[in-house]
Amino acid sequence: MKNIIFPPARAVQDTIYIPSSKSISNRMLVIRSLAGSDAVLENLSESDDTAVMIRALQDSSGIRDVGHAGTALRFLTAYFAVQGTLVVLTGSERLRQRPVGPLVDALRSLGAKIGYLEKEGCPPLEISGRLTRGGDVRVSGNISSQFISALMMIGPLLDGGLRIELTGEVVSATYIRMTLALMNRCGIGATFTGNEIRIPQQSYRVEPMRVESDWSAASYWYLVSALLPGSGIILSGLSAKSLQGDAVAMRLFEPLGVESRSVDEGMLLVSSETVKPASVEHDFSGCPDLVQTFAAALCSLGVPFRFSGTRTLRIKETDRIAALQKEMARLGFVIRAGEEGAWIAWEGDRCDPVASPVIRTYDDHRMAMSFAPLAVRYPGLAIDDPGVVTKSYPAYWEHLQKAGFRVMEG
Structure with missing residues:
Protein backbone atom coordinates (compact mmCIF):
# COMPACT_ATOMS: atom_id res chain seq x y z
CA MET A 1 0.00 0.00 0.00
CA LYS A 2 1.09 3.58 -0.61
CA ASN A 3 -0.23 7.10 -0.19
CA ILE A 4 -0.23 9.42 -3.20
CA ILE A 5 -0.03 13.05 -2.14
CA PHE A 6 -1.05 16.29 -3.82
CA PRO A 7 -0.31 19.72 -2.34
CA PRO A 8 -2.80 22.28 -1.02
CA ALA A 9 -4.19 24.77 -3.51
CA ARG A 10 -2.84 27.63 -1.40
CA ALA A 11 -0.67 28.37 1.62
CA VAL A 12 -1.77 26.63 4.83
CA GLN A 13 -3.78 28.52 7.46
CA ASP A 14 -4.62 26.01 10.16
CA THR A 15 -4.18 24.81 13.74
CA ILE A 16 -2.47 21.45 14.15
CA TYR A 17 -2.69 19.51 17.40
CA ILE A 18 0.85 18.22 17.73
CA PRO A 19 1.26 14.87 19.55
CA SER A 20 3.04 14.78 22.87
CA SER A 21 6.74 13.96 23.16
CA VAL A 211 3.98 15.83 29.01
CA GLU A 212 4.91 18.62 26.59
CA SER A 213 4.19 18.45 22.86
CA ASP A 214 6.70 16.90 20.48
CA TRP A 215 9.20 19.10 18.65
CA SER A 216 10.20 16.24 16.32
CA ALA A 217 6.61 16.11 15.07
CA ALA A 218 6.55 19.90 14.81
CA SER A 219 9.52 19.85 12.43
CA TYR A 220 7.36 18.45 9.59
CA TRP A 221 5.14 21.53 9.83
CA TYR A 222 8.19 23.76 9.68
CA LEU A 223 9.00 21.96 6.41
CA VAL A 224 5.45 22.55 5.11
CA SER A 225 5.72 26.23 6.07
CA ALA A 226 9.08 26.65 4.32
CA LEU A 227 7.72 25.10 1.12
CA LEU A 228 4.51 27.17 1.17
CA PRO A 229 5.36 30.85 1.85
CA GLY A 230 2.41 32.79 3.21
CA SER A 231 1.41 30.00 5.57
CA GLY A 232 0.27 30.64 9.14
CA ILE A 233 0.21 27.42 11.13
CA ILE A 234 -0.49 27.22 14.87
CA LEU A 235 1.10 24.16 16.50
CA SER A 236 -1.05 23.60 19.55
CA GLY A 237 0.64 22.92 22.89
CA LEU A 238 4.16 23.58 21.64
CA SER A 239 6.47 25.69 23.80
CA ALA A 240 9.77 27.41 23.09
CA LYS A 241 10.81 26.59 26.67
CA SER A 242 11.35 22.91 26.04
CA LEU A 243 13.47 20.04 27.35
CA GLN A 244 13.74 18.76 23.77
CA GLY A 245 16.81 19.34 21.63
CA ASP A 246 14.61 19.32 18.53
CA ALA A 247 13.29 22.75 19.56
CA VAL A 248 16.31 24.00 17.58
CA ALA A 249 13.98 23.66 14.57
CA MET A 250 12.93 27.24 15.36
CA ARG A 251 16.44 28.46 14.60
CA LEU A 252 17.14 26.07 11.71
CA PHE A 253 14.11 27.09 9.66
CA GLU A 254 14.30 30.83 10.31
CA PRO A 255 16.78 31.46 7.43
CA LEU A 256 14.33 29.57 5.19
CA GLY A 257 11.63 32.15 5.87
CA VAL A 258 9.79 30.53 8.79
CA GLU A 259 9.27 32.76 11.84
CA SER A 260 8.24 31.22 15.19
CA ARG A 261 5.94 33.22 17.47
CA SER A 262 4.77 32.07 20.91
CA VAL A 263 0.99 32.47 21.23
CA ASP A 264 -1.55 31.36 23.83
CA GLU A 265 -2.40 28.20 21.88
CA GLY A 266 1.22 27.17 21.32
CA MET A 267 3.58 28.17 18.51
CA LEU A 268 2.58 30.17 15.43
CA LEU A 269 4.66 29.55 12.30
CA VAL A 270 4.56 32.41 9.81
CA SER A 271 6.37 31.84 6.53
CA SER A 272 7.33 34.30 3.83
CA GLU A 273 9.42 34.54 0.70
CA THR A 274 13.01 35.28 1.65
CA VAL A 275 16.50 35.25 0.18
CA LYS A 276 17.80 31.78 0.97
CA PRO A 277 21.30 31.24 2.39
CA ALA A 278 24.05 30.32 -0.08
CA SER A 279 24.69 27.16 1.92
CA VAL A 280 24.06 25.71 5.39
CA GLU A 281 26.29 23.88 7.86
CA HIS A 282 25.03 22.43 11.12
CA ASP A 283 26.06 19.91 13.78
CA PHE A 284 23.12 17.55 14.36
CA SER A 285 24.64 15.58 17.23
CA GLY A 286 22.05 17.13 19.56
CA CYS A 287 19.06 16.71 17.24
CA PRO A 288 19.63 13.73 14.89
CA ASP A 289 15.90 13.22 14.31
CA LEU A 290 15.79 16.50 12.37
CA VAL A 291 18.34 15.46 9.73
CA GLN A 292 15.93 13.96 7.21
CA THR A 293 13.46 16.83 7.49
CA PHE A 294 16.04 19.60 7.15
CA ALA A 295 17.86 17.81 4.32
CA ALA A 296 14.57 17.46 2.44
CA ALA A 297 13.86 21.16 2.98
CA LEU A 298 17.25 22.36 1.79
CA CYS A 299 17.36 20.14 -1.29
CA SER A 300 13.85 21.21 -2.30
CA LEU A 301 14.78 24.88 -1.88
CA GLY A 302 18.08 24.47 -3.75
CA VAL A 303 20.32 25.23 -0.76
CA PRO A 304 23.54 23.15 -0.53
CA PHE A 305 24.41 21.82 2.93
CA ARG A 306 26.91 19.92 5.01
CA PHE A 307 25.72 18.26 8.22
CA SER A 308 28.02 16.82 10.88
CA GLY A 309 27.05 14.83 13.98
CA THR A 310 25.21 12.26 11.88
CA ARG A 311 27.07 9.09 12.87
CA THR A 312 24.21 7.67 14.98
CA LEU A 313 21.86 7.72 11.96
CA ARG A 314 23.42 4.45 10.82
CA ILE A 315 21.80 2.61 13.77
CA LYS A 316 18.31 4.09 13.81
CA GLU A 317 15.11 2.33 12.64
CA THR A 318 16.99 1.91 9.37
CA ASP A 319 20.34 3.16 8.12
CA ARG A 320 18.94 6.65 7.73
CA ILE A 321 21.91 7.94 5.77
CA ALA A 322 21.67 5.22 3.12
CA ALA A 323 17.89 5.58 3.00
CA LEU A 324 18.11 9.36 2.58
CA GLN A 325 20.67 8.99 -0.21
CA LYS A 326 18.57 6.44 -2.10
CA GLU A 327 15.27 8.26 -1.83
CA MET A 328 16.60 11.76 -2.55
CA ALA A 329 18.24 10.27 -5.65
CA ARG A 330 14.75 9.31 -6.86
CA LEU A 331 13.99 13.04 -6.81
CA GLY A 332 17.26 13.92 -8.54
CA PHE A 333 19.59 14.86 -5.65
CA VAL A 334 23.03 13.32 -5.02
CA ILE A 335 23.79 13.27 -1.30
CA ARG A 336 27.28 12.27 -0.21
CA ALA A 337 28.33 10.80 3.13
CA GLY A 338 31.58 10.60 5.06
CA GLU A 339 33.17 7.50 6.52
CA GLU A 340 30.95 5.83 9.13
CA GLY A 341 28.36 8.55 8.54
CA ALA A 342 30.36 11.28 10.27
CA TRP A 343 28.87 13.82 7.85
CA ILE A 344 26.45 14.09 4.95
CA ALA A 345 26.33 16.78 2.29
CA TRP A 346 24.49 17.97 -0.78
CA GLU A 347 26.79 20.13 -2.86
CA GLY A 348 24.27 20.92 -5.60
CA ASP A 349 24.93 17.74 -7.60
CA ARG A 350 21.92 16.38 -9.48
CA CYS A 351 21.04 13.11 -11.16
CA ASP A 352 18.14 12.09 -13.38
CA PRO A 353 14.98 11.91 -11.26
CA VAL A 354 12.65 8.94 -11.42
CA ALA A 355 9.33 9.44 -13.20
CA SER A 356 6.39 9.12 -10.78
CA PRO A 357 8.64 8.46 -7.77
CA VAL A 358 7.56 6.16 -4.96
CA ILE A 359 9.48 6.87 -1.75
CA ARG A 360 10.42 3.79 0.25
CA THR A 361 10.22 4.19 4.02
CA TYR A 362 12.31 1.24 5.26
CA ASP A 363 10.08 0.75 8.35
CA ASP A 364 11.11 4.27 9.40
CA HIS A 365 8.39 6.73 10.41
CA ARG A 366 10.65 9.74 9.84
CA MET A 367 11.30 8.80 6.21
CA ALA A 368 7.56 8.94 5.52
CA MET A 369 6.92 12.20 7.36
CA SER A 370 9.96 14.10 6.07
CA PHE A 371 9.28 13.24 2.42
CA ALA A 372 5.48 13.63 2.29
CA PRO A 373 5.53 17.47 2.34
CA LEU A 374 7.75 17.40 -0.75
CA ALA A 375 4.53 16.83 -2.70
CA VAL A 376 4.47 20.64 -2.79
CA ARG A 377 7.36 20.37 -5.26
CA TYR A 378 6.42 16.95 -6.69
CA PRO A 379 2.61 16.68 -6.94
CA GLY A 380 1.55 13.03 -6.95
CA LEU A 381 4.55 11.95 -4.87
CA ALA A 382 3.90 8.49 -3.44
CA ILE A 383 4.97 7.24 0.00
CA ASP A 384 5.25 3.47 0.40
CA ASP A 385 4.06 1.78 3.62
CA PRO A 386 2.48 4.96 5.04
CA GLY A 387 1.35 3.19 8.20
CA VAL A 388 4.85 3.48 9.66
CA VAL A 389 3.92 6.94 10.99
CA THR A 390 2.06 5.33 13.90
CA LYS A 391 5.43 4.76 15.57
CA SER A 392 5.46 8.42 16.65
CA TYR A 393 2.63 10.43 15.00
CA PRO A 394 -0.48 8.31 14.36
CA ALA A 395 -2.59 11.26 13.14
CA TYR A 396 0.01 12.52 10.65
CA TRP A 397 -1.91 11.74 7.44
CA GLU A 398 -5.17 13.04 8.93
CA HIS A 399 -3.41 16.28 9.87
CA LEU A 400 -1.93 16.66 6.37
CA GLN A 401 -5.41 16.33 4.89
CA LYS A 402 -6.80 18.82 7.40
CA ALA A 403 -4.13 21.28 6.23
CA GLY A 404 -5.29 20.95 2.62
CA PHE A 405 -3.10 18.18 1.22
CA ARG A 406 -4.93 15.54 -0.79
CA VAL A 407 -3.89 12.04 0.28
CA MET A 408 -5.06 9.11 -1.85
CA GLU A 409 -4.47 5.41 -1.27
CA GLY A 410 -2.74 3.77 -4.20
Whole structure:
Protein backbone atom coordinates (compact mmCIF):
# COMPACT_ATOMS: atom_id res chain seq x y z
CA MET A 1 0.00 0.00 0.00
CA LYS A 2 1.09 3.58 -0.61
CA ASN A 3 -0.23 7.10 -0.19
CA ILE A 4 -0.23 9.42 -3.20
CA ILE A 5 -0.03 13.05 -2.14
CA PHE A 6 -1.05 16.29 -3.82
CA PRO A 7 -0.31 19.72 -2.34
CA PRO A 8 -2.80 22.28 -1.02
CA ALA A 9 -4.19 24.77 -3.51
CA ARG A 10 -2.84 27.63 -1.40
CA ALA A 11 -0.67 28.37 1.62
CA VAL A 12 -1.77 26.63 4.83
CA GLN A 13 -3.78 28.52 7.46
CA ASP A 14 -4.62 26.01 10.16
CA THR A 15 -4.18 24.81 13.74
CA ILE A 16 -2.47 21.45 14.15
CA TYR A 17 -2.69 19.51 17.40
CA ILE A 18 0.85 18.22 17.73
CA PRO A 19 1.26 14.87 19.55
CA SER A 20 3.04 14.78 22.87
CA SER A 21 6.74 13.96 23.16
CA LYS A 22 7.43 10.25 23.09
CA SER A 23 10.95 10.89 24.39
CA ILE A 24 9.59 12.48 27.56
CA SER A 25 6.67 10.03 27.79
CA ASN A 26 8.91 6.97 27.67
CA ARG A 27 11.39 8.33 30.21
CA MET A 28 8.64 9.28 32.63
CA LEU A 29 6.98 5.88 32.31
CA VAL A 30 10.25 4.17 33.28
CA ILE A 31 10.94 6.60 36.13
CA ARG A 32 7.39 6.22 37.46
CA SER A 33 7.68 2.44 37.38
CA LEU A 34 11.10 2.48 39.08
CA ALA A 35 9.54 4.68 41.78
CA GLY A 36 6.60 2.32 42.26
CA SER A 37 4.37 5.34 41.78
CA ASP A 38 0.88 5.72 40.35
CA ALA A 39 1.22 9.46 39.70
CA VAL A 40 -0.87 10.65 36.76
CA LEU A 41 1.07 11.48 33.60
CA GLU A 42 -1.19 13.63 31.44
CA ASN A 43 -0.90 13.95 27.66
CA LEU A 44 1.15 10.78 27.25
CA SER A 45 2.21 10.06 23.69
CA GLU A 46 -0.21 7.93 21.66
CA SER A 47 2.66 6.61 19.53
CA ASP A 48 3.35 2.92 18.98
CA ASP A 49 6.64 3.31 20.86
CA THR A 50 4.90 4.55 24.00
CA ALA A 51 2.15 1.92 23.74
CA VAL A 52 4.89 -0.73 23.57
CA MET A 53 6.57 0.73 26.65
CA ILE A 54 3.31 0.74 28.63
CA ARG A 55 2.56 -2.89 27.69
CA ALA A 56 6.07 -4.06 28.54
CA LEU A 57 5.99 -2.40 31.96
CA GLN A 58 2.53 -3.78 32.77
CA ASP A 59 3.01 -7.27 31.32
CA SER A 60 3.83 -10.10 33.72
CA SER A 61 4.93 -12.68 31.14
CA GLY A 62 8.50 -13.89 30.80
CA ILE A 63 8.86 -12.68 27.20
CA ARG A 64 8.52 -8.98 26.35
CA ASP A 65 8.36 -8.28 22.61
CA VAL A 66 8.95 -4.59 21.86
CA GLY A 67 8.54 -4.81 18.08
CA HIS A 68 10.50 -2.05 16.32
CA ALA A 69 10.87 0.06 19.48
CA GLY A 70 14.59 0.60 20.02
CA THR A 71 13.95 3.06 22.84
CA ALA A 72 11.91 0.49 24.75
CA LEU A 73 14.59 -2.17 24.21
CA ARG A 74 17.36 0.00 25.61
CA PHE A 75 15.47 1.48 28.53
CA LEU A 76 13.97 -1.88 29.50
CA THR A 77 17.32 -3.68 29.35
CA ALA A 78 18.50 -1.55 32.26
CA TYR A 79 15.08 -1.51 33.92
CA PHE A 80 14.76 -5.30 34.09
CA ALA A 81 18.37 -5.64 35.26
CA VAL A 82 17.26 -4.17 38.62
CA GLN A 83 13.91 -6.01 38.89
CA GLY A 84 15.00 -9.47 40.06
CA THR A 85 12.85 -11.39 37.57
CA LEU A 86 13.71 -13.61 34.61
CA VAL A 87 12.77 -11.79 31.42
CA VAL A 88 13.52 -12.28 27.72
CA LEU A 89 13.57 -9.03 25.73
CA THR A 90 13.04 -9.44 22.00
CA GLY A 91 11.63 -7.57 19.03
CA SER A 92 11.26 -7.41 15.26
CA GLU A 93 13.81 -8.74 12.79
CA ARG A 94 15.23 -5.24 12.29
CA LEU A 95 15.44 -4.67 16.06
CA ARG A 96 17.33 -7.94 16.50
CA GLN A 97 20.03 -6.49 14.24
CA ARG A 98 20.45 -3.28 16.24
CA PRO A 99 23.46 -3.34 18.58
CA VAL A 100 22.94 -3.22 22.32
CA GLY A 101 26.39 -4.48 23.34
CA PRO A 102 27.76 -1.27 24.91
CA LEU A 103 24.78 -1.06 27.28
CA VAL A 104 24.96 -4.75 28.18
CA ASP A 105 28.72 -4.47 28.79
CA ALA A 106 28.21 -1.52 31.12
CA LEU A 107 25.48 -3.31 33.07
CA ARG A 108 27.53 -6.50 33.29
CA SER A 109 30.48 -4.52 34.64
CA LEU A 110 28.24 -3.57 37.57
CA GLY A 111 27.16 -7.18 38.09
CA ALA A 112 24.03 -7.54 35.95
CA LYS A 113 23.20 -10.99 34.60
CA ILE A 114 22.37 -10.57 30.91
CA GLY A 115 22.87 -13.12 28.15
CA TYR A 116 22.52 -13.06 24.37
CA LEU A 117 20.16 -15.70 23.00
CA GLU A 118 21.13 -15.37 19.34
CA LYS A 119 23.69 -12.98 17.85
CA GLU A 120 26.39 -11.64 20.17
CA GLY A 121 25.80 -7.96 20.91
CA CYS A 122 22.17 -7.92 19.74
CA PRO A 123 18.77 -8.93 21.13
CA PRO A 124 17.03 -11.10 22.11
CA LEU A 125 18.39 -10.79 25.65
CA GLU A 126 17.84 -12.95 28.72
CA ILE A 127 17.93 -10.86 31.90
CA SER A 128 17.96 -12.49 35.34
CA GLY A 129 18.83 -11.61 38.92
CA ARG A 130 18.72 -8.18 40.52
CA LEU A 131 21.50 -5.65 40.02
CA THR A 132 22.07 -3.76 43.27
CA ARG A 133 25.70 -2.63 43.18
CA GLY A 134 26.51 0.85 42.01
CA GLY A 135 29.90 2.39 41.42
CA ASP A 136 31.77 3.63 38.38
CA VAL A 137 31.16 2.74 34.76
CA ARG A 138 32.80 3.98 31.57
CA VAL A 139 30.75 4.39 28.41
CA SER A 140 31.69 5.80 25.02
CA GLY A 141 30.06 9.17 24.50
CA ASN A 142 29.54 8.60 20.77
CA ILE A 143 27.08 5.73 21.14
CA SER A 144 23.32 6.16 21.33
CA SER A 145 22.35 8.52 24.14
CA GLN A 146 19.59 6.04 25.00
CA PHE A 147 22.24 3.65 26.35
CA ILE A 148 23.42 6.40 28.68
CA SER A 149 19.89 7.46 29.65
CA ALA A 150 19.00 3.83 30.42
CA LEU A 151 21.92 3.61 32.88
CA MET A 152 21.11 7.00 34.38
CA MET A 153 17.51 6.16 35.23
CA ILE A 154 18.41 3.07 37.29
CA GLY A 155 21.31 4.87 39.02
CA PRO A 156 19.32 6.07 42.07
CA LEU A 157 18.33 2.46 42.89
CA LEU A 158 21.94 1.21 43.09
CA ASP A 159 23.95 0.98 46.31
CA GLY A 160 26.14 4.06 46.46
CA GLY A 161 24.58 5.50 43.32
CA LEU A 162 26.29 5.60 39.94
CA ARG A 163 29.09 7.55 38.32
CA ILE A 164 29.17 7.41 34.52
CA GLU A 165 32.33 8.53 32.75
CA LEU A 166 31.75 9.35 29.08
CA THR A 167 34.80 8.77 26.91
CA GLY A 168 35.45 10.54 23.62
CA GLU A 169 33.03 12.87 21.88
CA VAL A 170 29.58 13.07 23.49
CA VAL A 171 26.78 12.95 20.91
CA SER A 172 23.10 13.66 21.54
CA ALA A 173 23.94 15.43 24.81
CA THR A 174 20.54 17.14 24.66
CA TYR A 175 18.83 13.80 25.32
CA ILE A 176 21.14 13.14 28.27
CA ARG A 177 20.20 16.55 29.68
CA MET A 178 16.52 15.76 29.13
CA THR A 179 16.88 12.56 31.17
CA LEU A 180 18.80 14.44 33.86
CA ALA A 181 16.14 17.17 34.08
CA LEU A 182 13.30 14.65 34.39
CA MET A 183 15.16 12.65 37.06
CA ASN A 184 15.90 15.79 39.05
CA ARG A 185 12.29 16.90 38.72
CA CYS A 186 11.48 13.61 40.44
CA GLY A 187 13.71 14.22 43.44
CA ILE A 188 17.16 13.09 42.28
CA GLY A 189 20.17 15.39 42.66
CA ALA A 190 22.03 14.15 39.58
CA THR A 191 24.69 16.22 37.81
CA PHE A 192 26.28 16.24 34.35
CA THR A 193 29.56 18.13 34.28
CA GLY A 194 32.13 17.81 31.51
CA ASN A 195 32.26 14.11 30.68
CA GLU A 196 30.98 12.90 34.05
CA ILE A 197 27.46 12.07 35.21
CA ARG A 198 26.96 11.59 38.95
CA ILE A 199 23.76 10.03 40.27
CA PRO A 200 23.32 9.69 44.04
CA GLN A 201 21.48 6.81 45.66
CA GLN A 202 18.10 8.36 46.36
CA SER A 203 14.39 7.64 46.12
CA TYR A 204 12.35 8.92 43.20
CA ARG A 205 9.39 11.14 44.11
CA VAL A 206 7.09 11.35 41.11
CA GLU A 207 4.43 14.06 41.07
CA PRO A 208 1.62 14.36 38.50
CA MET A 209 2.83 16.10 35.35
CA ARG A 210 1.72 16.99 31.84
CA VAL A 211 3.98 15.83 29.01
CA GLU A 212 4.91 18.62 26.59
CA SER A 213 4.19 18.45 22.86
CA ASP A 214 6.70 16.90 20.48
CA TRP A 215 9.20 19.10 18.65
CA SER A 216 10.20 16.24 16.32
CA ALA A 217 6.61 16.11 15.07
CA ALA A 218 6.55 19.90 14.81
CA SER A 219 9.52 19.85 12.43
CA TYR A 220 7.36 18.45 9.59
CA TRP A 221 5.14 21.53 9.83
CA TYR A 222 8.19 23.76 9.68
CA LEU A 223 9.00 21.96 6.41
CA VAL A 224 5.45 22.55 5.11
CA SER A 225 5.72 26.23 6.07
CA ALA A 226 9.08 26.65 4.32
CA LEU A 227 7.72 25.10 1.12
CA LEU A 228 4.51 27.17 1.17
CA PRO A 229 5.36 30.85 1.85
CA GLY A 230 2.41 32.79 3.21
CA SER A 231 1.41 30.00 5.57
CA GLY A 232 0.27 30.64 9.14
CA ILE A 233 0.21 27.42 11.13
CA ILE A 234 -0.49 27.22 14.87
CA LEU A 235 1.10 24.16 16.50
CA SER A 236 -1.05 23.60 19.55
CA GLY A 237 0.64 22.92 22.89
CA LEU A 238 4.16 23.58 21.64
CA SER A 239 6.47 25.69 23.80
CA ALA A 240 9.77 27.41 23.09
CA LYS A 241 10.81 26.59 26.67
CA SER A 242 11.35 22.91 26.04
CA LEU A 243 13.47 20.04 27.35
CA GLN A 244 13.74 18.76 23.77
CA GLY A 245 16.81 19.34 21.63
CA ASP A 246 14.61 19.32 18.53
CA ALA A 247 13.29 22.75 19.56
CA VAL A 248 16.31 24.00 17.58
CA ALA A 249 13.98 23.66 14.57
CA MET A 250 12.93 27.24 15.36
CA ARG A 251 16.44 28.46 14.60
CA LEU A 252 17.14 26.07 11.71
CA PHE A 253 14.11 27.09 9.66
CA GLU A 254 14.30 30.83 10.31
CA PRO A 255 16.78 31.46 7.43
CA LEU A 256 14.33 29.57 5.19
CA GLY A 257 11.63 32.15 5.87
CA VAL A 258 9.79 30.53 8.79
CA GLU A 259 9.27 32.76 11.84
CA SER A 260 8.24 31.22 15.19
CA ARG A 261 5.94 33.22 17.47
CA SER A 262 4.77 32.07 20.91
CA VAL A 263 0.99 32.47 21.23
CA ASP A 264 -1.55 31.36 23.83
CA GLU A 265 -2.40 28.20 21.88
CA GLY A 266 1.22 27.17 21.32
CA MET A 267 3.58 28.17 18.51
CA LEU A 268 2.58 30.17 15.43
CA LEU A 269 4.66 29.55 12.30
CA VAL A 270 4.56 32.41 9.81
CA SER A 271 6.37 31.84 6.53
CA SER A 272 7.33 34.30 3.83
CA GLU A 273 9.42 34.54 0.70
CA THR A 274 13.01 35.28 1.65
CA VAL A 275 16.50 35.25 0.18
CA LYS A 276 17.80 31.78 0.97
CA PRO A 277 21.30 31.24 2.39
CA ALA A 278 24.05 30.32 -0.08
CA SER A 279 24.69 27.16 1.92
CA VAL A 280 24.06 25.71 5.39
CA GLU A 281 26.29 23.88 7.86
CA HIS A 282 25.03 22.43 11.12
CA ASP A 283 26.06 19.91 13.78
CA PHE A 284 23.12 17.55 14.36
CA SER A 285 24.64 15.58 17.23
CA GLY A 286 22.05 17.13 19.56
CA CYS A 287 19.06 16.71 17.24
CA PRO A 288 19.63 13.73 14.89
CA ASP A 289 15.90 13.22 14.31
CA LEU A 290 15.79 16.50 12.37
CA VAL A 291 18.34 15.46 9.73
CA GLN A 292 15.93 13.96 7.21
CA THR A 293 13.46 16.83 7.49
CA PHE A 294 16.04 19.60 7.15
CA ALA A 295 17.86 17.81 4.32
CA ALA A 296 14.57 17.46 2.44
CA ALA A 297 13.86 21.16 2.98
CA LEU A 298 17.25 22.36 1.79
CA CYS A 299 17.36 20.14 -1.29
CA SER A 300 13.85 21.21 -2.30
CA LEU A 301 14.78 24.88 -1.88
CA GLY A 302 18.08 24.47 -3.75
CA VAL A 303 20.32 25.23 -0.76
CA PRO A 304 23.54 23.15 -0.53
CA PHE A 305 24.41 21.82 2.93
CA ARG A 306 26.91 19.92 5.01
CA PHE A 307 25.72 18.26 8.22
CA SER A 308 28.02 16.82 10.88
CA GLY A 309 27.05 14.83 13.98
CA THR A 310 25.21 12.26 11.88
CA ARG A 311 27.07 9.09 12.87
CA THR A 312 24.21 7.67 14.98
CA LEU A 313 21.86 7.72 11.96
CA ARG A 314 23.42 4.45 10.82
CA ILE A 315 21.80 2.61 13.77
CA LYS A 316 18.31 4.09 13.81
CA GLU A 317 15.11 2.33 12.64
CA THR A 318 16.99 1.91 9.37
CA ASP A 319 20.34 3.16 8.12
CA ARG A 320 18.94 6.65 7.73
CA ILE A 321 21.91 7.94 5.77
CA ALA A 322 21.67 5.22 3.12
CA ALA A 323 17.89 5.58 3.00
CA LEU A 324 18.11 9.36 2.58
CA GLN A 325 20.67 8.99 -0.21
CA LYS A 326 18.57 6.44 -2.10
CA GLU A 327 15.27 8.26 -1.83
CA MET A 328 16.60 11.76 -2.55
CA ALA A 329 18.24 10.27 -5.65
CA ARG A 330 14.75 9.31 -6.86
CA LEU A 331 13.99 13.04 -6.81
CA GLY A 332 17.26 13.92 -8.54
CA PHE A 333 19.59 14.86 -5.65
CA VAL A 334 23.03 13.32 -5.02
CA ILE A 335 23.79 13.27 -1.30
CA ARG A 336 27.28 12.27 -0.21
CA ALA A 337 28.33 10.80 3.13
CA GLY A 338 31.58 10.60 5.06
CA GLU A 339 33.17 7.50 6.52
CA GLU A 340 30.95 5.83 9.13
CA GLY A 341 28.36 8.55 8.54
CA ALA A 342 30.36 11.28 10.27
CA TRP A 343 28.87 13.82 7.85
CA ILE A 344 26.45 14.09 4.95
CA ALA A 345 26.33 16.78 2.29
CA TRP A 346 24.49 17.97 -0.78
CA GLU A 347 26.79 20.13 -2.86
CA GLY A 348 24.27 20.92 -5.60
CA ASP A 349 24.93 17.74 -7.60
CA ARG A 350 21.92 16.38 -9.48
CA CYS A 351 21.04 13.11 -11.16
CA ASP A 352 18.14 12.09 -13.38
CA PRO A 353 14.98 11.91 -11.26
CA VAL A 354 12.65 8.94 -11.42
CA ALA A 355 9.33 9.44 -13.20
CA SER A 356 6.39 9.12 -10.78
CA PRO A 357 8.64 8.46 -7.77
CA VAL A 358 7.56 6.16 -4.96
CA ILE A 359 9.48 6.87 -1.75
CA ARG A 360 10.42 3.79 0.25
CA THR A 361 10.22 4.19 4.02
CA TYR A 362 12.31 1.24 5.26
CA ASP A 363 10.08 0.75 8.35
CA ASP A 364 11.11 4.27 9.40
CA HIS A 365 8.39 6.73 10.41
CA ARG A 366 10.65 9.74 9.84
CA MET A 367 11.30 8.80 6.21
CA ALA A 368 7.56 8.94 5.52
CA MET A 369 6.92 12.20 7.36
CA SER A 370 9.96 14.10 6.07
CA PHE A 371 9.28 13.24 2.42
CA ALA A 372 5.48 13.63 2.29
CA PRO A 373 5.53 17.47 2.34
CA LEU A 374 7.75 17.40 -0.75
CA ALA A 375 4.53 16.83 -2.70
CA VAL A 376 4.47 20.64 -2.79
CA ARG A 377 7.36 20.37 -5.26
CA TYR A 378 6.42 16.95 -6.69
CA PRO A 379 2.61 16.68 -6.94
CA GLY A 380 1.55 13.03 -6.95
CA LEU A 381 4.55 11.95 -4.87
CA ALA A 382 3.90 8.49 -3.44
CA ILE A 383 4.97 7.24 0.00
CA ASP A 384 5.25 3.47 0.40
CA ASP A 385 4.06 1.78 3.62
CA PRO A 386 2.48 4.96 5.04
CA GLY A 387 1.35 3.19 8.20
CA VAL A 388 4.85 3.48 9.66
CA VAL A 389 3.92 6.94 10.99
CA THR A 390 2.06 5.33 13.90
CA LYS A 391 5.43 4.76 15.57
CA SER A 392 5.46 8.42 16.65
CA TYR A 393 2.63 10.43 15.00
CA PRO A 394 -0.48 8.31 14.36
CA ALA A 395 -2.59 11.26 13.14
CA TYR A 396 0.01 12.52 10.65
CA TRP A 397 -1.91 11.74 7.44
CA GLU A 398 -5.17 13.04 8.93
CA HIS A 399 -3.41 16.28 9.87
CA LEU A 400 -1.93 16.66 6.37
CA GLN A 401 -5.41 16.33 4.89
CA LYS A 402 -6.80 18.82 7.40
CA ALA A 403 -4.13 21.28 6.23
CA GLY A 404 -5.29 20.95 2.62
CA PHE A 405 -3.10 18.18 1.22
CA ARG A 406 -4.93 15.54 -0.79
CA VAL A 407 -3.89 12.04 0.28
CA MET A 408 -5.06 9.11 -1.85
CA GLU A 409 -4.47 5.41 -1.27
CA GLY A 410 -2.74 3.77 -4.20
